[in-house]
Amino acid sequence: MTDLQGPALTLDALRRFLPMHLRIRDDGTVLSVGPTLAKLMPNLEEGIAERLVNARPGHGICPLAAIREAVDGQGRLMLRIVNSRDIFLRGHGVRDCEGAMLLNLGFGISLHRAIRAAELTDDDFAPSDLAMELMFLREANRGVLHVLSRFNDQLAEARQEAVLQAQTDALTGLRNRRGLDIELAQALRLNGHRHEDVATPLALIHLDLDHFKQVDDLLGHLAGDELLFRVAAVLKQQVRKADTAARVGGDEFVLLMRGMTSRSALRDLSKRIIRAIRLLTPPELVGYTVSASMGIVIWLPGQADCPEDLLARADKALYQAKASGRSQAVIL
Template sequence: MRLSPDAMACLMPMHVWVCPKGLIRRVGPTLQKLRPAAPLAGRRFLDVFELRRPRGVHTLDDFAGPEGARLQLAFRSAPCTALKGLIIGLGEGEGALINLSFGISVVEAVATYGLTVGDFAATDLTVEMLYLVEAKSAVMEESKKLNQRLQGARIAAEEQAFTDTLTGLKNRRAMDHVLARLVDERRAFSLMHLDLDFFKDVNDNLGHAAGDHVLQHVARILVEETRGTDTVARAGGDEFVLIFRDLVDMPRLKGIALRIIRRLEEPILFNGEPCRVSASIGTAVSTQYPAAEAAQILHDADMALYASKRAGRARATFAGEPLRRGSDAAGNGDAPLH
């Protein structure tokens, strides 16, 4: 029984029919697709393919018997794709039939040559493997998307965990994290502790909505008066902490503090009603300590803050600084931070 070329192409799309002289008579459509520039028919089989197994074979007659033999070969020209095959002799004067496959390199070959399911025989297990590979790729892509969503959710959750919901500033937890990192890195920094003056009067007289409005307004001013590398946090209630990375110049810090106080003393309108607050500030500078510790710096800035309160409010005091009553009120600001 002799199969038609179409039947051969359907059953074995990567077959090679070689004549007794070693010339290629016909190839399957998929095999020809691997070398689209010129027809393979008419070329010498061993000029197209490098025979790797078995070794020492120079003609097809050396191993093309009716019982068949296994081959390992590769294209001689780039891309030098490796192939596996089975060769069977077709009898006197007919030559040999070789059926080729990609073996385990099929996935790479599909990508290299743009092959599709239609390039393989319907009964070829390669088709099933391609479906599995495609399914795996789809699963991995979905897994990647899921991981990206989870990563986004984690980042959002962490951001929320470090953010004060009312003002949008960092919260106490974030402040502690920044302080610990600066201390561990032995970076120079200053810490400014600010507490609003007369804020209780706003809540008592105009209500908590007015108080929230004031806190949001204060937050905006503090962000405007600091740099992108600084940290502005709401430590709780009407208390705020400003951390200035690599800024320890005390006259400059004094100027920033007094300018903040001046801006906060400007009336803040809420529903047409003026809300009047001010601020007392205490500042500690890390370079004043032999070995900076976050808890000690926070404590000393807090003590300086209450020294400002006792001196009459609306003042800025440095930790360890002898307070001269009235000299540190908000009328003495100097150069801006920016």
């Protein structure tokens, strides 16, 4: 008759073959603990009742009952280490020839936490165990995710920079017409074609240089560009941080002054700007003085102006300033 009894393993062989094993009697007596498991729980041989709990929901917390049920029912076992609530042990078990329960356990998804907690290395796992390979894949995946995260951040920064460039005048560094349209719509708090109650009052200043054509014609385009750049510097200096200065084409500029509705303050501002621009007149420009004409409109919340209407009103005020002799501001 064929002998069906399997080969017997010495305790040393068992520890080498199954470094994560636990051999236990039905009364809870621990007969053997694998060296890797012992690293994580050095006193496990004294008993499991205070060191392990059942982690399967609906089965109580008694680890011994859970072990017996899994072994005799040939099911899976899930335990949790009491003093390490985020480290789990999963596996299955059989009864050996002496009737003891032999469990082969692993860390499952808590592998990385167990490796850190017990400072485990590749030597602590059986050669057939893919634990370290899985750790490598996990770290590689984290590395890839980190690179992707950095790439996404760089992409977002590049997109933001591209959007900013699309709204910026290349010569002066001020907002261009598109940038002004966006800022003005936000300032008016447009919701479709209706103003919201949270809008704040503002003043819109349309500025056009006087005698800029003579600079361009007599001194050349480079001199004209230099003048525009220096005018932009004046406007940047005169407006507040919350305001917007834009070059909307040629020698035309628009200032969006948030919260400024005082006519006297606007007159003072326009005088300062005109005075500063007059000082920019190139000395080679004989017979002409560069200056600025300005049209100003004030908008209050509740008024029915849309951005286009507001700009048209400022343009109308500008032409009144031009018709009245230039180098002045008209407020509507």
